[in-house]
Structure formats: C-alpha cells, structure tokens
Amino acid sequence: MRVQFLVAVLSVFIMSIFAQAFIASATMLETPVDNSYSSTTPLTPTFVVQTIKYDPYPVNPGQWFDLWVKVQNVGQDSAPDARFILIPEYPFTSNDTLVRDYGNLPGTSEAYKVDKTNDATTVILKYRIRVADNAPEGSNSTLKFATMTDKTQGSQVVQKLPVTVGKTKTDFDVVMQDSTAQGTSFAIANTGQNPATAVTFSVDAQTGVTVTGARSSILGNLATGDFTTVTFQIGSNPSLQEIKIRVDYTDIVGVRNSIVKVVPVSIASSASTIKTATKSTTSAYTAYLPYLIGLILGIILMVIYGKFRKKKN
Numbered sequence: 001m002r003v004q005f006l007v008a009v010l011s012v013f014i015m016s017i018f019a020q021a022f023i024a025s026a027t028m029l030e031t032p033v034d035n036s037y038s039s040t041t042p043l044t045p046t047f048v049v050q051t052i053k054y055d056p057y058p059v060n061p062g063q064w065f066d067l068w069v070k071v072q073n074v075g076q077d078s079a080p081d082a083r084f085i086l087i088p089e090y091p092f093t094s095n096d097t098l099v100r101d102y103g104n105l106p107g108t109s110e111a112y113k114v115d116k117t118n119d120a121t122t123v124i125l126k127y128r129i130r131v132a133d134n135a136p137e138g139s140n141s142t143l144k145f146a147t148m149t150d151k152t153q154g155s156q157v158v159q160k161l162p163v164t165v166g167k168t169k170t171d172f173d174v175v176m177q178d179s180t181a182q183g184t185s186f187a188i189a190n191t192g193q194n195p196a197t198a199v200t201f202s203v204d205a206q207t208g209v210t211v212t213g214a215r216s217s218i219l220g221n222l223a224t225g226d227f228t229t230v231t232f233q234i235g236s237n238p239s240l241q242e243i244k245i246r247v248d249y250t251d252i253v254g255v256r257n258s259i260v261k262v263v264p265v266s267i268a269s270s271a272s273t274i275k276t277a278t279k280s281t282t283s284a285y286t287a288y289l290p291y292l293i294g295l296i297l298g299i300i301l302m303v304i305y306g307k308f309r310k311k312k313n
Helices: 002-029 108-115 270-312
Strands: 047-055 064-073 079-087 099-105 122-131 138-148 157-165 172-180 183-190 196-203 216-222 227-234 242-250 256-264
Touching: 047 138, 047 157, 064 079, 064 138, 064 157, 079 122, 099 122, 172 242, 172 256, 183 196, 183 216, 196 227, 216 227
Parallel strands: none
Antiparallel strands: 047 064, 064 122, 079 099, 079 138, 138 157, 172 183, 183 227, 196 216, 196 242, 242 256
C-alpha cells in the first residue's frame, strides 16, 4: 500500500514538471512582435502615386486647372534623392516647374522611428495645367507622371493620371446698343452651350471711363440663346473707343467664373444730344417755310382783290 502511495505521488510530481514546461513554452510563443511595418512591405524604396484632386472638376477646354498629386514611399528603405517629373502631353500643357527634386524621402522604417507614423513618407505636389481649346470630352485624357527614387542612378517609373474633360462653362456676346443723354445701354446674350445662373454685368474701373451711379447690375439667369439689356451712366470721352466689361456667372457644376469682354463704344454727350435736337427742330421749320410763305401771299392777294372790288362798285 505504501509503495502504491509513493508511486502516485511521484506521478503527480512528474506531471507537474511537464505542465510547467508547457506553460513556459506557451508563454514564449506569445512574445509581442514589432509590427511597425508589414512583412509584405518592400525593402527597397517604392513610390505609390495618387491624384488627390484637380480643380475645377471636370476641367474645361481652353481653361487652366490645378492638380494635386500625392507620392508616398511605401518601401522600408528611404529614397536618397527623389525626383518627380510631370509630363504633359496633348491636350495638356504647362508653364509650371515640371521637374521637382525633393531630396531624401524617408521609408516606413525610418519614418516609424521618428514619430511612429508614415506621415514623413508622403509628399504633396501641386501643378498648374492648361487644357487645349479642342480637347475631347470624356475621361480618356491622361497626364504622365514619372518618379525616381534616386535621380543620379535610378530609373524612371512612369504612371498615367486620368483627367476628365467636360464643357461646363458658357460664353457671352456683349455689344453697345445705344448711347444717349439718358445713359449707355449694352445688350448681352448667352452664346454658349450651357445655361448661366446668377449673372452679373459690371463696368470695371479703367482709364478714361467714369460711371455715375452703379457700376454693376445683377441680371439673374440666362439660358442658352437668352439675351437682355443693361444701362449705365457713362461719362463722355471723345477718345474713348472701347470699354472692358466683366461678366460673372455660375456654371452648371456650381463653379463661379468671370469673363472680360472688350466692347467697342461711342458715348454720346449731353451737349451733342441737345445740339442734334436743336438742329432737327430747325430743319423741320425750314422744310415747312415755302408753304408758310405761300399761305401769307395768298392771304395778301385776297385782301387786295377784295379792296379792288369795293372801289369798282
């Protein structure tokens, strides 16, 4: 009996030792792993390019727009001498600085050591770009964007950035309609393909042009083909041959636009208007003068004839 008891105690002791060893091994497997970057993150510097936005959207033929591009180094190693190149091709052109040398762009490993985020791995670039007048509508137009992790010995990686082109704006025709002492009137017509809302017509400050009273007038909405007139009190200037008129409006995507029109003018003065009116009145009297003389002569002859008959009788 005593032997059996000793065997049982020994068995429990041995099982206890194995249990502790298992627990210890299990605890070692649960040691936290540094996950500052994913195991799938490339070791070498690698750029990911993304269009943040372009404004206005969509872009319009013949117009300029702003483009913001985000470049991020998703590699663990830093890019020692980063270079970014915008390559505009038809229907895009730009007079902006197309080649941007950034220098060192940290990788995920270096950035994580600094502030435990990947913010330092990212750079935002802005470009000013023009769309050709005959650019086709749609989303088939693209901008080429090249990146280099090391401009001295690296190779270019070129990516395409799609840009949507759409005709959202409109155009106007402005002419001087009349000019009298009461004011100078202009006619404005929406000659574009789209309606315009909240249209404002203004005579901008310019040399040789004086305006009495309001310089601007709110015209409201103008659908395609619609026209209206507006009158301003513009002072006479014999040497004035043209006036700059600004038309502000909101297009079909809600973007506020401004167009400046140079309008040929001939502004009438009060003196010339009065002179013309006096001349017209004098001309009217002159036209009726022969009839008046004939009437007076007829009356005189009738009076003489009447006196002659009385004497005869």
